[in-house]
Amino acid sequence: MRLPGRIAAAIDVLADVENRKRPVSEALKAWGLNNRFAGAGDRAAIGNLVYDALRRRASTAFIMGSHSPRALVLGAVLRAWGETPETLNAAFAGDTHVPEALTPEEISAAGAEIEAAPKIVQADMPEWLAPSLERAFGADLVAEGEAMAARPSLDLRVNALKSTPERVQKSLARFSPEPTAYALLGLTMPAGPRDARTPNVTTDEGYQKGWFEVQDQGSQIVAALAGAQPGEQVLDLCAGAGGKTLALASAMGNKGQIFAYDSDRNRLAPIYERLKRNGVRNAQVRAPEPGALDDLAGKMDRVVVDAPCTGTGTWRRRPDTKWKLTPELLEQRQADQAAILEEAVRYLRPGGTLVYITCSILPEENDDRVQALLAAHPELSSLDIASAWRKALVTDMPTSLATPAGGVLLTPHRTGTDGFYCHLMRKS
Structure with a gap:
């Protein structure tokens, strides 16, 4: 044609x-x-x-x-x-x-x-979200919107349990992957212009052998910020298809235990094959049954909540959802987030860390939810996200990424990634 x-x-x-x-x-x-x-x-x-x-x-x-x-x-x-x-x-x-x-x-x-x-039109974002987006980005609204309206790169996370970035780069040399800017095990292939096709990396021998996973660099960054350590007991409370579970297992070197849970069986279904292909041995999948996590209450070193959200951070990849989002759906997601954060606190041991993650750029789903949780639970306190960044990514965190409440917000404009939010809290 x-x-x-x-x-x-x-x-x-x-x-x-x-x-x-x-x-x-x-x-x-x-x-x-x-x-x-x-x-x-x-x-x-x-x-x-x-x-x-x-x-x-x-x-x-x-x-x-x-x-x-x-x-x-x-x-x-x-x-x-x-x-x-x-x-x-x-x-x-x-x-x-x-x-x-x-x-x-x-x-x-x-x-x-x-x-x-109007600025919100120049930013190619829904007009009804203007107050929220102006609160998030201020004078950078148009620049943030323009970056969100660009084509996304194809990013990979090298599975340290089975391979190295150098080995994967050699395997995918025909696509010319380059190291990502922040994620230590990330490789990226920028989007091409006009009718350029996205590389089909899942047919590569390395993918079939579990050497790498397709994962946006932003997702890799927040998984690294979770700070999971070998030997820990970790609950991935919203595991879904297991993308972050795999990253956590790699960071832990297959030592310790990850409990992967999701309330939706359909979302959880792909995790079994992915764990096997990636060579993960320290993950235990918990199906959504009554009382499935009761034995974990008060015992977890780390609880990771990759919360259900509006997905506003993924508008580059799913631009149709940008125009379908409604105030009612945003309100429902905030209620979902409040409920799951309340549940997450129950599983933390004293001294344990709660990791709150969303793929949203909206303050209502990010800082606001954290501040409400901290107000309701005086035993929780925010951890220094810049220190966590330095430890996990071996570089200083750009100050522009810090949010008013002490979290970190990644965006296409700021970091060249999808939009992701992360906040760390410690239980006294």
Whole structure:
């Protein structure tokens, strides 16, 4: 397929997303099944167009004067893919089954200045979240939003139980991975432009042997900040598919014990195969049964809470969720976080450490939750996050990452990672 056909397909996919109210991934899969003539390169390019359009939906709609799928996709091609109205119209004129030529109004809109838009629109973030995001980022709101609207890198965490960064780099040399800026066992491959495809590293021999896992550098950083040590008793209370459980096991050198638990069996299901492939021997999976963790009460050296959240930190990867978030969902997530933090305290031994993590950039889910917990539990106190950073990552923590309540906030603009929050608390 040539670019005009890919543009037409992207418009169709976006229209399907809007009309059926379904995730972009499902709409793209459906399009591929109904158009089997399209090759892998075509499908990747169409996916890039759709995601690029959604990442900058607010600013593109402002410039183009419309939220229609056509306006969003044309805006993405003009703003992110380097095309011009002239090159597009020339391409459209020489092809069939393609969008109509740009109208004079669309050509004029393509040159509009985004600086005339409100800051929250320039940042490509939901307008109703403006007070929260301004509280989080202040004068950096637009810069933070622009970074969040860029394509994410593909990051890997080397599994120290089985391999080394040098060995994995050699295995994946065809993709040119480079060391990450902060994570000691991280490798990264920057996103390419236009129709560039993401490297399929999971077919590599090293992945099959458990040498590495796909994991954003931000996730690696907060897992390292958890500070799990060999020989400790650690509870991963929201283990999910086990990404951080694997990182904790690697840090502990398979010594001590990790109890991996999640309240959702479906989320927990992939963990068993992943533990086996990674060579993890010190993790015990606890299924969500009544009283499944009762024997751990008051005994844990470390309780890691990777809390359910709005996922605002992952908007680069899932831009459709940016525009689906509602005040009601945010309120529900805050209630979930308060409940699970209250439960986590029960498992800490005296002197134990509570590690609170979210993939959110919103203060309501981060500092606010920690301050509420500390107010309710005087036996808890915050630990110095800068000292934890220095110990875990062998470098000084940039002061810009510190939050008012004593946590750390990673973002695409600040650290080149997804958005992650981490706060450490000690039980007296």
